[in-house]
Amino acid sequence: MSVTERSPVARAGDEPDGLAQALSSPRLCAALILLAVAQQLLGHIDCDVSWFLTFAEKVLDGRVAYVEVSDPNPPAAFLSLMPAVWLARALALAPEAVVAALVFAFAAGSVGFSYYLLRSGAARSRRDWMLLLEAAIFLLLVAPEIVFAEREHIALLALLPLLATLAAGEGRRPPPRWARIIAGLGGGAAVALKPHFALAIALPALAIAWRERSMRVLWRDALVAAALAAVGVTGATLLAFPAYVTQALPLALEVYGAARDDLAHFLGHSLALAYAALFAGFLLAARGVVLGRATLVALLSSLGFFAAFLIQGKGWMNHAYPALVLLLLAWTFLALNDRAPPMGAKHALIKFLFLPALLAAPAYFGVVEQLSDREEHEGLLDAVARVAPPHPRVATIASQLDFGHPLVRRLGGEWVGRQNALWTTAAVGKLLDRAVPRQRARLEARRSADLAALADDIREGRPDIIVAEDRATREWVLKRPEMAGALDSYRLAKHVGDIEIWRRAE
Secondary structure, X not given: OOOOOOXXXXXXXXXXXXXXXXXXXXXXXXHHHHHHHHHHHHOOOOHHHHHHHHHHHHHHOOOOEXXXXXXXXOOHHHHOOHHHHXXXXXXXXXXXXXXXXXXXXXXXXXXHHHHHHHOOOOOOOHHHHHHHHHHHHHHHHHOOHHHOOOHHHHHHHHHHHHHHHHHHOOOOOOOOHHHHHHHHHHHHHHHHHOXXXXXXXXXXXXXXXXXXXXXXHHHOHHHHHHHHHHHHHXXXXXXXXXXXXXXXXXXXXXXXXXXOOOHHHHHHXXXXXXXXXHHHHHHHHOOOOOOOHHHHHHHHHHHHHHHHHHHHOOOOHHHHHHHHHHHHHHHHHHXXXXXXXXXXXHHHHHHHHXXXXXXXXXXXXXXXXXXOOOOOOOOXXXXXXXXXXXXXXXXXXXXXXXXXXXXXXXXXXXXXXXXOOOHHHHHHHHHHHHOOHHHHHHHHHHHHHHHHHHHHHHHHHOOOXXXXXXXXXXXXXXXXXXXXXXXXXXXXXXXXXXXXXXXXXX
8 A cells, every 4th residue: 555645534625524523533432332342231142152152161171072062163163262261260250241351352452453553554644543443343343243252253353463464564664573473373363263264364465465576475474473373273273172183074074064055045145245246336436446455455355254155155144244344344445545536436336335334234243133132032041941940951953053052051051962953964954965875875874973962962961951943853853763762751841933842851
């Protein structure tokens, strides 16, 4: 980015002084932070975060990871929440509250460090810096809603300083070496959470190397530190939890990764089309503009995260979160720092596409559910509480984890089961239709093992309550030989819509 760039917002006549001052006021930053805290106080953590807290607790209590408690994600997923579990136990606090507090603290450090790194890049007015800070606070703390503290949220916060280092480049005053290395370590930690996230680093780094006509960019301190950290953290965690390599990883590659959403459903029920519209609008608005370095980095990193979203193929909002946030940040840099072409597309698209999309960002990630503290399955929590003993032991017969999590934690209960749901059984059901005979046999064996494990968990764990996704799922599961007799000592206690609640007979 050229050091002579200035914000068009800062020019006289672009907007009323009163509005300009209000938008760039420290009071607005404080208000956004308070709003973000209030949202988390009003709502509850998402099912994924709830499950990984449970996973971390069980490992801390001595369960063998990926044997007695398991998941298709690498160890960094539950280890990222382990500090919250330790601290919560030491302070006798709820782990959910400690997770939220630590993420807020991490976000403050990430945004502050990124601000420090970006200061060495292009010259900007005080107003521009405040607007960028407010956009970052809004997108990283307010917009996440029920995606808050998900792996994608934590990974983006960890990656942000590295992106700031790339955006600053050599700048007027290059960041000190220690700062570039720390930024790189954060990027490596993000990749350890999900290897796909390497694309969010590689694409902007390659774009800068192309622009500068020099491969030396790829050997800068931050990128080398990121690569070493990604390999080191991943290698160390795999050595510490070898069962992931021998048991969980093959299952993840063969079943979880392969079970992609149908394309039509993916496009119609995910944020893919919203992203495509924003990206197409960005390209129209940027015609004739030499993109600043920060704009380019945010845009290419966004594309890397979007590629990861497509590769995973599940369509979930948490998977889409980093791509959308970085695309909106690219729009922000474009609006503030890049010279506009002659009056026309850019200003119209900023007003009628970017600004509405920016303000609507919380709606993409469940603002209604968060502010209303809406359950994953409305009425289920109260229904289970009515028929269950205090602090119940709970298992589920369900394809998705949101039938058991965070339900069991909100009841102060205990989760019974090594997996979070029958996700293997559900995924195999999708894959069998297009599998060749050799694959069918292997997939059937995977499904059989999944059902047998659930039967063992129910017999040995003796849960007080079993939540069945619906009657059809429960009947199909119980007809399988692996589950024979597993519910003989249980009686149907209550319905919540299609959901069945079974209680163990006294």
